[in-house]
Amino acid sequence: MIVAxxxxxxxxxxxxxTGDIGASFYFVPETVARGKELGLDGVRFYFLxxxxxxxxxxxxxxxxxxxxxxxKVIARMWDSSRKRMEPHYAAQAFIxxxxxxxxxxxxxxxxxxxxxxxxxxxxxxxxxxxxxxFAGVRAEPVPDDPxxxxxxxxxxxxxxxxxxxxxxxxxxxxPTSIAHAIKRPDDVDLFxxxxxxxxxxxxxxxxxxxxEELTNExxxxxxxxxxxxxxxxxxxxxxxxxxxxxxxxGVTT
Numbered sequence: 001m002i003v004a005x006x007x008x009x010x011x012x013x014x015x016x017x018t019g020d021i022g023a024s025f026y027f028v029p030e031t032v033a034r035g036k037e038l039g040l041d042g043v044r045f046y047f048l049x050x051x052x053x054x055x056x057x058x059x060x061x062x063x064x065x066x067x068x069x070x071x072k073v074i075a076r077m078w079d080s081s082r083k084r085m086e087p088h089y090a091a092q093a094f095i096x097x098x099x100x101x102x103x104x105x106x107x108x109x110x111x112x113x114x115x116x117x118x119x120x121x122x123x124x125x126x127x128x129x130x131x132x133x134f135a136g137v138r139a140e141p142v143p144d145d146p147x148x149x150x151x152x153x154x155x156x157x158x159x160x161x162x163x164x165x166x167x168x169x170x171x172x173x174x175p176t177s178i179a180h181a182i183k184r185p186d187d188v189d190l191f192x193x194x195x196x197x198x199x200x201x202x203x204x205x206x207x208x209x210x211x212e213e214l215t216n217e218x219x220x221x222x223x224x225x226x227x228x229x230x231x232x233x234x235x236x237x238x239x240x241x242x243x244x245x246x247x248x249x250g251v252t253t
Contacts, residue, residue, distance in 0.1 A: 007223035008216055010231045015161060017242040021151065022158030024245050025101035026050075034097050039084045047077040049094020052087035053136030065133040067166045067176035070192030092140070095155070099143050102151030105244050112146035115237025118230035119153035123160065125222035131163035150241060161219065168214035174207040182208045 025031050027042050035045030051062045059075035066074060081090070106112065120142075128135040137159045143149045169179045181188055181198040182205060188197055226234065 005228070005231055007220045007226070010226065010235065011216060011219055011223045013235050014157075014238040017238050018154050018157045018161070021154040021238065021241050021245065022156075024105070025098045025151070028101060030100060031094070031097040034093060038090065038093060040081055040090070044077055044081040044084075045090065045094060047074070048081035048085060048087055048090040049097075050091070051078065051133070052089070052091030052094070053140065054087070054132060056082060056087050065136075065163075065166075067169065068180040068191055070177070070196075073192035091136075095137075095140055095152070098151050098155055099148035102148045103145065106147035106150055106241055109147065109150070109237075109240045109244055111233060111237055111240065112150040114229075114233035115241075116142070116146060116149045116153055118226060118234040118237070119150075119157060121230055122222055122226060122234065123153065123156050125225040126160055126219070130167045131160070134159040134163040150237060154238075154241065161215065164218045165211065165215040168211040168218065169208075171214060172207045172211045174204060174211060178204050179208055179211070 026046055031045065032042040035042055035049075038045070040048060047062070051065065054061060054065060059071070059078045062078050063069065063071050063074045081087075123138055126134070126138075128138065134156065137156050140152075142152050166176070169176055175198070177193055177196075178198040178200060180191055181193070181200050184191075185200075188194060223231075
């Protein structure tokens with residue numbers, strides 16, 4: 001039976017929280033410490049660890065997959081990092097940090113087996129064309145234990161929506177720097193645009209809204225492949241993990 005709930009309702013119910021969960025381990029002390037063991041500071045471990053699923057590629061390839069960051073920031077971080085470590089090895093280490101964090105944060109969360117199964121169905125239903133970063137993370141092995149598997153699948157789902165949205169931003173002709181300034185206006189400097197602040201216009205905001213709609217359209221089909229039970233498990237697992245994050249991470253709904 002195909003899910004009776006509107007697939008977009010399911011999608012939007014988990015979108016923001018999945019983004020929080022999938023990124024929750026990026027800069028926690030354990031991840032930063034593991035990066036230092038490997039000779040990378042926290043920021044470089046993030047760049048090499050997240051982008052390393054694409055292999056030892058030129059910075060322009062990473063920029064095409066990440067978007068949003070100033071190309072000079074990407075080039076500086078990526079090139080200085082890959083001189084110290086093979087990118088795919090860094091990606092495996094970074095993802096394992098996520099697994100360890102999930103085991104610590106979600107050990108007491110119920111229903112994660114069902115969440116993982118629902119996420120697996122959803123992830124498999126995505127074609128992946130023009131979604132290189134999502135495809136790269138999807139190719140990495142999923143752990144067997146539920147708490148690690150759950151954060152792993154949240155990572156993949158985060159890259160799924162992020163990759164689809166980046167493709168939509170490109171489709172509508174909106175520069176990623178302006179899209180980022182619309183979405184996260186307080187992080188313009190952090191992403192390297194302080195000397196070249198993007199100019200946000202009403203037209204740009206309209207294009208961004210259209211890109212959001214295209215993202216939803218692109219992912220509606222895979223979400224429609226979920227059954228009622230799978231959709232409920234996906235939402236419940238997302239809500240439970242997000243609630244478990246809050247005491248430590250300060251993530252808010």
